[in-house]
Amino acid sequence: MPRTSRPTPAELAPGWPDAPSADVAGEAARRFAIRLRAAIGDRSIRAAARDAGLSHAALLGYLNGSTWPDLYAISRLQAALGQRLTE
Template sequence: MKVNQTDVVDPGEDWDRGPGGCEMEPKERRASPATLSPKWPDQPSSNPAGEAARRFAVNLRAAIGDKPVRAVARDAGIDEGTIRKILVGQSWPDLRTIWGLESALEAELYTR
């Protein structure tokens, strides 16, 4: 695909504008799962999404057991750092990550 000069985004462009120049609200930064539990991952969260992430991390840790995280990441086709961030509650697992981990570990990690 050929890129024309007009296709390149000007770094000075107004990024606070949406389609048609409409003003958009700044995106609020989402709290990490660990901040939603008083003692991650040992204590439940009162936030439903935080609790789902906590249970996922607990299930993931149990399913990994004594396997190297690097090997699990390779088998799941995801980055090792992603798994480590999920385990310590720094990151929210997305659907692709959940599916890859459940497939690689042959375990149901996300429960409702």
């Protein structure tokens, strides 16, 4: 069964990631992206992605709000970065 299309996180939060989203899922993704950016710190996106076993394109998608992170990615990132990224 094909997935129904859904808006991207950035589509749910105009002004991504600086302005809050009225949508609960959009706001969760926005907060995740903010925490992810802080956890990456001075590392490169490629280094953080490599450490988590993810593609740098996936990380860029989470940060710019074009892609929804899944539990696999969230868990890998939290382990690699040593920080909780969700509430």
